[in-house]
Amino acid sequence: MKNSIFALFTLLLCMQTSVAQRLEVNNVDPKTGSKTFITSNHVGADVMWDDTVTRNGMLFFSAGYTSDNKNNTLVETYFIDLSIIHNDARLGCLMHDTGKIIITFTDGTTAECMQVSDNSCDKLAFNAGYALMPRGDYIAKMKQTFDNLLVKDIKSIEVFTSETSVKYPIKTQKMAYIKAHFALLDKRIKQSKPAQAAASN
Numbered sequence: 001m002k003n004s005i006f007a008l009f010t011l012l013l014c015m016q017t018s019v020a021q022r023l024e025v026n027n028v029d030p031k032t033g034s035k036t037f038i039t040s041n042h043v044g045a046d047v048m049w050d051d052t053v054t055r056n057g058m059l060f061f062s063a064g065y066t067s068d069n070k071n072n073t074l075v076e077t078y079f080i081d082l083s084i085i086h087n088d089a090r091l092g093c094l095m096h097d098t099g100k101i102i103i104t105f106t107d108g109t110t111a112e113c114m115q116v117s118d119n120s121c122d123k124l125a126f127n128a129g130y131a132l133m134p135r136g137d138y139i140a141k142m143k144q145t146f147d148n149l150l151v152k153d154i155k156s157i158e159v160f161t162s163e164t165s166v167k168y169p170i171k172t173q174k175m176a177y178i179k180a181h182f183a184l185l186d187k188r189i190k191q192s193k194p195a196q197a198a199a200s201n
Contacts, residue, residue, distance in 0.1 A: 021039060021040070021177070021180040021181060021183075021184050022039070022040050022184070023037055023038065023039055023040065023184065023188060024038050024039060024040040024041075024062065025037060025038035025064070026188070028192060032068070032069065033067075033068075033069055034066070034067060034068040034069070035065070035066065035067045035068075035189075035192055036064070036065070036066045037064060037065045037066075037185055037188050037189065037192075038062055038063070038064035038065075038081065039062045039063050039064065039181040039184055039185060040062060041060040041061055041062040041081065041083060042060065052171075053168075053170055053171060053174040053177070053178060054157075054168035054169060054170060054171065054174075055168075055169045055170075055171050056168060056169060057084070057085070057086065057166075057168065058084065058085040058086075059082060059083075059084050059157070059168045060082070060083040060084075061080070061081075061082060061178055061181065062080070062081045062181060063078075063079070063080050063081070063149075063181040063182055063185055064078075064079050064080075064081060064129070064185070065077065065078055065079070065185050065188075065189055066079075075139075076139075076142070076143070077116075077131055077142065078131070078132045078142040078143065078145070078146040078185075079113075079116065079129050079130055079131050079132060079142075080101070080113060080129070080130045080132065081127070081128070081129050081130075082101070082126070082127070082128055082129075082130070082157070082159065083125065083126070083127050084125060084126040084127075084128075084159065085124065085125045086124070086125065086126065086166075087123075087124050087125075088123075089123040090163060090164075091126075091161045091163055091164060091166065092121070092161045092162035092163035092164070093119050093120060093121035093161060093162045094115060094117075094119065094120040094121075094126050094128045094159070094161055094162075095115065095119055095161075095162050096115055096116070096117065096118055096119050098115075098160075098162070099114070099115030099128065099130075099160060099161070100112055100113060100114050100115055100130070100134070100135065100160050101113050101115075101130050101157055101158060101159050101160065102157075102158045102160075103149075103154055103156075103157055103158075104154070104155045104156045104157075104158070105148070105152040105153060105154060105155060106152070106153045106154075106155045106175075107152065109148075109152075111132070111145045111148060111149075112133075112134040113130035113131060113132050113133065113134070113145070114130060114131055114133060114134060114135040115128055115129070115130055116129050116130065116131045117129040117130075126159075126161075132145035132146055132149070133145065146182060146185075146186075149178075149179070149182045150179065150182045150183060150186060151179075152179075153170075153175040153176075153178075153179065154170050154175060154178055155169070155170060156168060156169045156170060157170065
């Protein structure tokens with residue numbers, strides 16, 4: 001009986017975690033058509049300890065998408081935002097030109113993402129954005145990685161700094177929560193392209 005109650009509680013908790021996902025930024029410029037969608041890195045009104053997605057330390061996760069028309073060409077960027085509380089000056093900085101993360105999925109495959117945000121050298125916390133592609137790779141790689149993140153569970157995220165790298169193992173109960181970020185983005189992106197969506201159906 002106790003096991004059944006615990007299993008039910010765990011299921012309800014996972015469902016609440018997925019449903020609680022929301023957009024922090026939801027902007028569409030009616031003049032230019034440019035779009036920016038970014039999920040929230042916390043479930044409630046404020047960031048709480050329980051919002052960290054890692055078993056070691058404090059790592060807060062959100063995902064985003066931007067699009068813009070440049071020279072009559074649609075440019076889409078899929079990315080991840082990470083907020084890391086580390087309190088360790090020995091880590092150095094997260095560097096725009098060389099920074100990256102490596103995502104390892106539970107099936108053993110990996111995805112490398114390049115840092116696209118400015119340098120972050122705070123001795124207590126980092127904030128950085130990572131495009132879903134390795135540096136120097138082709139732009140379409142971002143959509144491929146995004147599609148993988150919709151269906152695959154993340155086992156760990158390794159963050160590379162100017163001095164070292166830190167691997168953050170993902171909590172099992174947060175794996176579905178992370179996928180919910182990408183599911184919400186995918187839904188919002190499709191909603192923002194009604195004509196294209198209708199044509200594809």
